[in-house]
Amino acid sequence: MKLLVCIKQVPDMESRFRPAADGLWFDESDLAWRMNEYDEYAVEQAVQLKEQLGKEPELTVLSIGPDRVVEALKKALAMGGDRAVHIQDNAAHLKDPWQIASMISRYAGDKGFDLIFTGMQSQDRGSAQVGVLVAEMLRIASATTLVDFNYADGLIQGKRELEGGVKGLVELQLPALVTCQLGLNTPRYPTLPNIMKAKRKPIETIAADELLSEGALAPATKFYAPERKAGGMVLEGDLSGMVEKLVGVLKEKTAVLR
Amino acid sequence: MKALLVCEYREGQLLETTYELMTFADQLGAEKAAILIGDEESVPQMDGTVYLAEAAGCGEYNPAVHKQVVLAAIEKEKPDYIILSHSSYGWDLAPRLAAALKIGQVTEIVGIVEDGFEAGCCNAKMRRAVTPSTSQAVLTVQAGAFAAATPQGAPAVERIDISADTQGVVFKGYEPAEKKEVDLARAEVIVSAGRGIGKKDNIPVIAELAKVMGGELGASRPVVDAGWVDHSRQVGTTGQTVAPKLYVACGVSGAIQHLAGMKKSDFVVAINKDKDAPIGEVADVLVVADVMQFVPALTEALQK
Ligand SMILES: Cc1cc2nc3c(=O)[nH]c(=O)nc-3n(C[C@H](O)[C@H](O)[C@H](O)COP(=O)(O)OP(=O)(O)OC[C@H]3O[C@@H](n4cnc5c(N)ncnc54)[C@H](O)[C@@H]3O)c2cc1C
Numbered sequence: 014m015k016l017l018v019c020i021k022q023v024p025d026m027e028s029r030f031r032p033a034a035d036g037l038w039f040d041e042s043d044l045a046w047r048m049n050e051y052d053e054y055a056v057e058q059a060v061q062l063k064e065q066l067g068k069e070p071e072l073t074v075l076s077i078g079p080d081r082v083v084e085a086l087k088k089a090l091a092m093g094g095d096r097a098v099h100i101q102d103n104a105a106h107l108k109d110p111w112q113i114a115s116m117i118s119r120y121a122g123d124k125g126f127d128l129i130f131t132g133m134q135s136q137d138r139g140s141a142q143v144g145v146l147v148a149e150m151l152r153i154a155s156a157t158t159l160v161d162f163n164y165a166d167g168l169i170q171g172k173r174e175l176e177g178g179v180k181g182l183v184e185l186q187l188p189a190l191v192t193c194q195l196g197l198n199t200p201r202y203p204t205l206p207n208i209m210k211a212k213r214k215p216i217e218t219i220a221a222d223e224l225l226s227e228g229a230l231a232p233a234t235k236f237y238a239p240e241r242k243a244g245g246m247v248l249e250g251d252l253s254g255m256v257e258k259l260v261g262v263l264k265e266k267t268a269v270l271r
Numbered sequence: 272m273k274a275l276l277v278c279e280y281r282e283g284q285l286l287e288t289t290y291e292l293m294t295f296a297d298q299l300g301a302e303k304a305a306i307l308i309g310d311e312e313s314v315p316q317m318d319g320t321v322y323l324a325e326a327a328g329c330g331e332y333n334p335a336v337h338k339q340v341v342l343a344a345i346e347k348e349k350p351d352y353i354i355l356s357h358s359s360y361g362w363d364l365a366p367r368l369a370a371a372l373k374i375g376q377v378t379e380i381v382g383i384v385e386d387g388f389e390a391g392c393c394n395a396k397m398r399r400a401v402t403p404s405t406s407q408a409v410l411t412v413q414a415g416a417f418a419a420a421t422p423q424g425a426p427a428v429e430r431i432d433i434s435a436d437t438q439g440v441v442f443k444g445y446e447p448a449e450k451k452e453v454d455l456a457r458a459e460v461i462v463s464a465g466r467g468i469g470k471k472d473n474i475p476v477i478a479e480l481a482k483v484m485g486g487e488l489g490a491s492r493p494v495v496d497a498g499w500v501d502h503s504r505q506v507g508t509t510g511q512t513v514a515p516k517l518y519v520a521c522g523v524s525g526a527i528q529h530l531a532g533m534k535k536s537d538f539v540v541a542i543n544k545d546k547d548a549p550i551g552e553v554a555d556v557l558v559v560a561d562v563m564q565f566v567p568a569l570t571e572a573l574q575k
Contacts, residue, residue, distance in 0.1 A: 026524065139390075141366075145362075145366035146369070149371070156440050157363040175509075182443035182444050182446060183441065184440070184441040229375075230403065231401050231403045231404065231405075236399050236400075249559045260572050269460055
């Protein structure tokens with residue numbers, strides 16, 4: 014069985030974001046990078062499946078982006094991936110989901126993957142499109158937002174998370190693609206021995222040009238900070254002063270603490 | 272300009288979000304038609320045409336079938352925009368439509384801007400304007416971003432009969448929400464713990480503040496996913512919707528899915544070390560501080 018996990022490297026969301034000079038995406042300087050949170054669940058699920066099937070499946074992890082994304086690939090290898098594919102693209106952030114999906118599906122097209130995992134969305138762009146687009150381009154079944162995953166005999170039994178705590182029960186026949194939601198499992202931390210082992214695992218590099226033949230269908234035209242609503246009070250500075258102020262405000266403005 | 276609204280229907284009922292799509296379409300200045308995969312009784316109240324396919328024959332949600340039904344309606348209506356909610360239904364179906372028609376898609380729209388659509392990004396901290404370059408486009412609209420229109424009017428109902436193949440994904444039914452340990456919807460005060468509290472051991476500190484304030488402990492999703500507190504305490508789209516008199520968010524960033532669950536609170540206090548955290552958008556008071564220093568100090572002051 015051949016497994017593919019698509020991962021993205023994103024900035025720490027607690028960062029301060031500033032528009033880059035072109036005004037289309039954020040300025041990358043001074044950002045700390047990590048694996049997209051949703052993708053950690055995807056990698057973990059693939060590794061668990063590999064363990065379940067007695068290490069028979071081969072697990073490829075793929076990421077599109079500049080050289081820094083190799084760090085995220087190495088983490089995925091240390092979590093249990095067998096090999097990595099780096100689609101080298103310094104302009105990945107300017108590509109729309111359609112283009113990203115077309116590159117992935119072009120890569121995956123002739124490799125015969127039985128099961129593909131992606132995160133349900135990226136934390137930075139949040140389009141939630143790439144996974145399903147890849148599946149549609151490859152003409153395979155897909156299900157999104159999985160919070161439960163079980164595999165046996167070519168059949169996936171999954172739970173999709175709907176709104177308000179309700180879940181949808183789905184069944185998919187391989188080949189298939191699933192997008193993973195927070196809480197699907199508990200992503201493991203790579204151990205030191207596994208980090209060392211990962212260093213010997215192969216990372217193939219492919220130039221983006223070799224895979225890209227599609228233009229953007231929905232490009233971004235501007236990146237900016239939201240307009241701040243005025244009105245809210247901001248307390249800053251010394252701790253006891255802030256506590257005192259807040260208690261005063263709560264007594265005055267809410268019926269709760271009177 | 273024409274818009275085709277894809278109604279949302281679950282467990283035999285039309286969902287309220289359908290009416291939000293109408294407001295969005297009106298703001299675009301579009302002429303509206305809708306497609307409902309449901310039943311005759313659930314047809315939305317609006318003017319124009321509603322294409323109706325019976326859910327009994329199509330499945331409440333079978334992606335392959337729903338894709339074909341909506342494509343059939345698109346074929347008849349020839350809309351400029353195909354509009355869905357950015358929900359578990361919408362984000363699953365929308366890319367299938369975009370792929371079939373090879374057209375642009377914009378997701379999680381929160382506004383309409385001069386040169387396109389405004390979407391949140393970077394965990395709601397920033398915005399992007401996105402402009403489809405195709406003449407037709409699929410749009411998904413963030414729940415709550417546009418107020419629901421008042422149901423009014425009576426549409427002409429046109430039936431679509433599809434005997435589609437159901438291969439691929441099979442929908443097996445619903446699993447109801449878990450039993451609640453607490454009913455946050457009734458709480459007058461909720462003090463919520465977010466990931467910013469750092470670790471499970473810190474939960475009692477937040478719970479203590481909730482107790483002193485006479486309220487309940489709430490939580491954001493990562494806190495629940497990590498098993499620090501029970502799921503019934505999760506506030507947000509996939510947790511509970513709450514409307515307390517006072518909501519205190521401790522180390523919660525204010526992602527859109529969390530805000531959706533608590534923005535009806537009367538008075539919101541946020542404690543966050545990041546002055547730019549999006550929770551500041553809805554907070555009446557934003558305390559810029561380390562939550563684990565501030566909360567014990569506040570609890571102590573209130574105990575006096
Ligand atoms: C389909 C879907 C459904 C979802 N449903 C929900 C839902 O129902 N409810 C929900 O909550 N989320 C939901 N989410 C997840 C949501 O997108 C966010 O990931 C989540 O709300 C973030 O939780 P948080 O604010 O606790 O954590 P983070 O976003 O990690 O934020 C932590 C915050 O704490 C602050 N902080 C860190 N350390 C300190 C400190 N020492 N002192 C003070 N502040 C500190 C940081 O500045 C930051 O603002 C959903 C996501 C998806 C895709």
